[in-house]
Amino acid sequence: MPIAPRPALRRRLLPLLAGGVLCLLAIGAGLAMLKPARPAPGAVVAAPAAQAPSTATTSSTVRPAAPEPTQAEAPLLDAQQWAQLQQSLADHPQADAEAARIIELLAYQRSVQQFRAERLANAGASSPTLVALARRIDEGLDARIAHGEVSGPEAQRLKAALLEMLEPDASRRAEVLTAWRQAQLAAHPPQADPRDAQLLQAQQVLVARWRRDAPAGAAPDALVAQLEALRQRIYASPSTNQGKTP
DSSP states (O other), X not given: OOOOOOHHHHHHHHHHHSSSSSOOOOGGGGGGXXXXXXXXXXXXXXXXXXXXXXXXXXXXXXXXXXXXXXXXXXXXXXXXXXXXXXXXXXXXXXXXXXXXXXXXXXXXXXXXXXXXXXXXXXXXXXXXXXXXXXXXXXXXXXXXXXXXXXXXXXXXXXXXXXXXXXXXXXXXXXXXXXXXXXXXHHHSOOOOOHHHHHHHHHHHHHHHHHHHHSOTTOOTHHHHHHHHHHHXXXXXXXOSOOOXXX
């Protein structure tokens, strides 16, 4: 699934954010996850004290093994990754705020991954865990879109999946999804792709040249092939318009 730093900063952060960082985490992790992870209070449960066996049964009684402690989730960033993040933001005018935003984004992405894993494990069936995850993710989705951290199509797919947990009624779910999309369109109206104007101008030049140089009565097959090659070349380059609209 586009939460993101500025283009130049994104290129510097890409190696840091790639691979293994987006694992499962509840969205409440936040900046506390920058520190070494500690088990949540009460996560490790001591085995109940066993009553002393009688002398008649001491030799044959087997004590139950103590349960294994619950492993704490991995931190969002290890010490090396945190140092790399700080270095990449050394010249940023708002380094602390940008670092906090990136950490919040990583925590959100982990929550989404956890939601998808739980949903797959439950074969799409609802559960209290999934409902709680869906509610927290849904609360932060609009902010992720506003920051340009999630693309429109990704946001719409995620919203639909979240509503499957949050709204059991199918007809009501469709109404909520439609209303949400209309609200996003109003908040983030689609913008024209600047490559469209570039293509139109290049096509006009190509057609004018063909009309000037082509023999009389020549079939336009070569022109059609050139126009298609032109279109593919222009749209192969990324657009400067990172549309947010779902």
